[in-house]
Amino acid sequence: LRQRKTALYLLAAILMLSSVVFVRGQAHYQPGGYYRQEDFYETDGYDVMYETQHYPPPAQHHQVHKRQTRNHLTLDDAAALSEKGMFLMRDGRYTDAMKCFDAMLRIHLQILGDRHPVVAQTIDMMGCCFLRLGRHADAEEALEKSLEIYALLGQTGRNVDWAMSMMHMGQAHEAEAEMLAPIEGKIPPEVNRLTDKAFEEFQQALEVFNVLEREDPDIDIANIMHCMGNLHNIRHEYVAALRRFKLALADKITILGEESVSVAVTKNNIANALQGMNKIDEAIDVYKEALHTMHRILGPDHPEVAQVHWNLALAYHEKGVQNASKRAKSWAGHWLFRLFLGKRGVRRLAHEGSDFQKMDKHVRHAFGIFESVLGEDHYSTQLASQALLALEELKKD
Numbered sequence: 001l002r003q004r005k006t007a008l009y010l011l012a013a014i015l016m017l018s019s020v021v022f023v024r025g026q027a028h029y030q031p032g033g034y035y036r037q038e039d040f041y042e043t044d045g046y047d048v049m050y051e052t053q054h055y056p057p058p059a060q061h062h063q064v065h066k067r068q069t070r071n072h073l074t075l076d077d078a079a080a081l082s083e084k085g086m087f088l089m090r091d092g093r094y095t096d097a098m099k100c101f102d103a104m105l106r107i108h109l110q111i112l113g114d115r116h117p118v119v120a121q122t123i124d125m126m127g128c129c130f131l132r133l134g135r136h137a138d139a140e141e142a143l144e145k146s147l148e149i150y151a152l153l154g155q156t157g158r159n160v161d162w163a164m165s166m167m168h169m170g171q172a173h174e175a176e177a178e179m180l181a182p183i184e185g186k187i188p189p190e191v192n193r194l195t196d197k198a199f200e201e202f203q204q205a206l207e208v209f210n211v212l213e214r215e216d217p218d219i220d221i222a223n224i225m226h227c228m229g230n231l232h233n234i235r236h237e238y239v240a241a242l243r244r245f246k247l248a249l250a251d252k253i254t255i256l257g258e259e260s261v262s263v264a265v266t267k268n269n270i271a272n273a274l275q276g277m278n279k280i281d282e283a284i285d286v287y288k289e290a291l292h293t294m295h296r297i298l299g300p301d302h303p304e305v306a307q308v309h310w311n312l313a314l315a316y317h318e319k320g321v322q323n324a325s326k327r328a329k330s331w332a333g334h335w336l337f338r339l340f341l342g343k344r345g346v347r348r349l350a351h352e353g354s355d356f357q358k359m360d361k362h363v364r365h366a367f368g369i370f371e372s373v374l375g376e377d378h379y380s381t382q383l384a385s386q387a388l389l390a391l392e393e394l395k396k397d
Contacts, residue, residue: 078107085125092302092373094132101126117161120149124165127172132303134379136176143169160220163208167224170201174230179379181234195231202227217251219262225251226266233272241273261304264293268308271315280319287312303380306369310384313362320355363387 085100101122108119127142143165150162177194181187206224213220229244249266256262271286291308298305367384374381 073107073110075107075111078104078111081107082122082125085129089129089132092298092304094129094303095375098126098129098133101129115149115152117150117153117155117159120146120153120165121161123149124161124168127165127168131168131172131175133374136172136179139172139175140169143172157204157208160208160212163205163212164220166201166208167205167220167227170198170205170227173198173201174227174234177234178230184236187235191234195234198231199228202231215255217254219252219255222248222251222255223262226269229266229269229273233269233276236276238273238276241276242270245270245273259293259297261294261297264290264297264308265304267293268311271311275311275315275318280315280322284312284315284319287315301369301373303369303373306366306373306380309362309366309369310380313359313366313387316355316359316362320353320359323353323355360391363391 081100081104085097085104088097088100105122105126108122112119123142124146127139127146130139130142146165147169150156150159150165155162173194177191177198181191202224206221209218209220209224225244225248229241229248232241232244245266249263252260252263252266267286268290271283271290274283274286287308294305294308363384367388370378370381370384
């Protein structure tokens, strides 16, 4: 039984200290590309739209809203599905959003064919949804298809929507690298390969945004800075990560204001970097700022809120272990400490204070959201479930 408890303790330590939180680098909602999709349907002058984007205008563009599928569905129906899907994405209901995007894609394919920019945009949205669901391979496949369509249309490197898909592809490789990266120690070659690839993709997207975007500051460029900061975090390059995040944060606050989910997400990732630099108390304060904003805007049961709860749990665990080590070191010479605790002293002290109680609270909150919203098979749910089992055993020890 003691061996079993020791193994479970090691599992908890690994989960709490070595696991990088899933979706930490995916949590940048990219409204720009989705708004462009809405603008396409709301624009009556399709010839103007195509001229701006350098696409050939479709024949009889003035009748495009009336085209129907065999089931008598029109592009207006697809637009309604798009709006509903984006609402569900913002609400954290990714599985339901994917059903809307899939139905929308079927309409687009029947009416517009498989070589149309709107089809590429729809597939890009599906790729983003796959990312939220933790289905990285499906996300990459969808985004590759989107980029392939733009390539067939001669728009590689020349179009903002292409740049959005390229940025999302970088996020897919970023998320894949994040799953493999250790919290400390040498970075595996595969992580370096994936982050190098993501850096290249983000840079390609950035070059297009710098040329074609007219706003200054620009939200897409700010998001790119955020993404690059995530890559530095994965590589344990925390000073470089903070530099990128602070650039992104300043522009996001200018554009969106302080009370914004996107601003809160960047604050969350700034806290990740601070935690990596062992500035635990400062990291906890920034996490709390991010949590307050997300909770107020998204509500208590959103997956993005759960991610910050999970990050706070990791931070409180680390703080508890550090404080326990200090206490154990100061007490180590006392005969009562040696008699009753011995080598297990640090472990016991780390899980008997207020930090442990706070960690326990945040883990449970995160698990409840992950399970109810993302499902029991999602990576985040399984990770939190294993952590809870280990914590229960620790309480019995």
